[in-house]
Amino acid sequence: DQQVKQNSPSLSVQEGRISILNCDYTNSMFDYFLWYKKYPAEGPTFLISISSIKDKNEDGRFTVFLNKSAKHLSLHIVPSQPGDSAVYFCAAILTSGTYKYIFGTGTRLKVLA
Amino acid sequence: KAGVTQTPRYLIKTRGQQVTLSCSPISGHRSVSWYQQTPGQGLQFLFEYFSETQRNKGNFPGRFSGRQFSNSRSEMNVSTLELGDSALYLCASSLQGALGQPQHFGDGTRLSIL
Numbered sequence: 001d002q003q004v005k006q007n008s009p010s011l012s013v014q015e016g017r018i019s020i021l022n023c024d025y026t027n028s029m030f031d032y033f034l035w036y037k038k039y040p041a042e043g044p045t046f047l048i049s050i051s052s053i054k055d056k057n058e059d060g061r062f063t064v065f066l067n068k069s070a071k072h073l074s075l076h077i078v079p080s081q082p083g084d085s086a087v088y089f090c091a092a093i094l095t096s097g098t099y100k101y102i103f104g105t106g107t108r109l110k111v112l113a
Numbered sequence: 114k115a116g117v118t119q120t121p122r123y124l125i126k127t128r129g130q131q132v133t134l135s136c137s138p139i140s141g142h143r144s145v146s147w148y149q150q151t152p153g154q155g156l157q158f159l160f161e162y163f164s165e166t167q168r169n170k171g172n173f174p175g176r177f178s179g180r181q182f183s184n185s186r187s188e189m190n191v192s193t194l195e196l197g198d199s200a201l202y203l204c205a206s207s208l209q210g211a212l213g214q215p216q217h218f219g220d221g222t223r224l225s226i227l
Contacts, residue, residue, distance in 0.1 A: 036218075043117070043203050043218025044156070089156060099169040101146075103156035 003027050004092050006104035015113050019077040023090035023104050028071060030092040030100075035064060035075045038087045038106070047088075048075070080111045115139065117206050117219035125225045131192040134222045136204030138185050142217070144168075144210025145187040147179060150201040150221070159202075162187050163210050191224075199226045 005024045013019045021035075031052050036044035050057040050064045050073075057064050063076045073092075077084055087106045094100040118137040126132050138145050146169075147159040158171040162181035179189045185206070191198055201223050205216035 041220065043205070043220050045218065046215040049215075091156075101158035101161075101169070101171070103148075103158075105155045 002105070003100075004090060004102045004104045006088075006090060006107045008107050009105070010108040010110070012110045012112060013080045015082055015111055016079045019075075019080045019084065019109055019111065021075040021077075021088050021090075021107050021109065023073040023075075025071050025073065025092050027092070027094060027100075028068070029096060030094050031096070032093040033064070033066060033073050034091045034093070035062075036089045036091065036103075037084075038089065044089060077109075080109075082111045082113050085109060085111050117204055117217050119202075119204050119219035119222050121222060122220070123223050123225075125227060126194050127227050128194055128196060130194050131190065132194060132224060134189045134191075134202055134204075134224070136187045136189070136206075136219060138187070138204075138206030139217055142206035142208055143185055144207045145181055145185060146205045146207075146210070146216065147187070147189050148203040148205065149173075150203060151199070156203070159189070161210055168210065194226050196226050198224065200224060 003026045034049040035047040038044040048059050048062045048064050065074045087108050089106045090104040120135045144163045146161040150156045161169040165181045176192045181187045201221045203221045205218045207214045207216045
């Protein structure tokens with residue numbers, strides 16, 4: 001049972017436009033959500049996080065939105081740059097009861113110059 | 114500042130053997146977490162160590178174990194290797210492993226089981 005899902009395996013966006021990466025989860029008890037970026041042959045790189053008590057967090061070109069009622073998380077990248085081309089993973093953390101740190105399956109973003 | 118270092122980068126073993134992977138965190142980081150990445154299951158959390166104690170554990174069998182030393186370096190051991198253990202094993206460190214605190218990943222050890 002995949003508790004954190006990224007339903008789009010890939011996404012192509014024109015340089016300068018907005019990239020929107022989506023993530024859905026099933027457990028309403030998750031405390032924290034994070035986004036990571038991964039280039040081939042490298043480990044993931046942390047991008048941005050959001051607590052479950054917030055609905056938006058912004059850091060430069062990256063903004064994460066959390067819609068708790070829909071159990072939906074999204075990452076907006078504006079403006080998109082060719083260097084943003086990578087695989088993006090969302091992750092959710094649960095600390096109450098059994099600790100869980102669950103990653104989504106990833107979305108490959110390609111930013112076209 | 115040196116990043117997270119994992120050794121070795123590549124490893125080939127056969128079924129039934131055991132393996133030990135090493136992770137040196139960023140200097141000053143006390144939390145070290147281990148993850149397994151496979152094409153079928155994606156990234157899965159194995160366990161986290163903080164101050165030489167296992168603090169959190171994922172849903173993996175007891176064949177997967179780890180430890181952390183006083184200098185925060187960590188090792189992960191897998192015994193009685195199975196074909197399904199073939200994966201990229203990633204280590205990540207953070208200052209204290211607090212919620213939402215950025216984790217810094219190494220480039221991983223790719224383990225292949227023949």
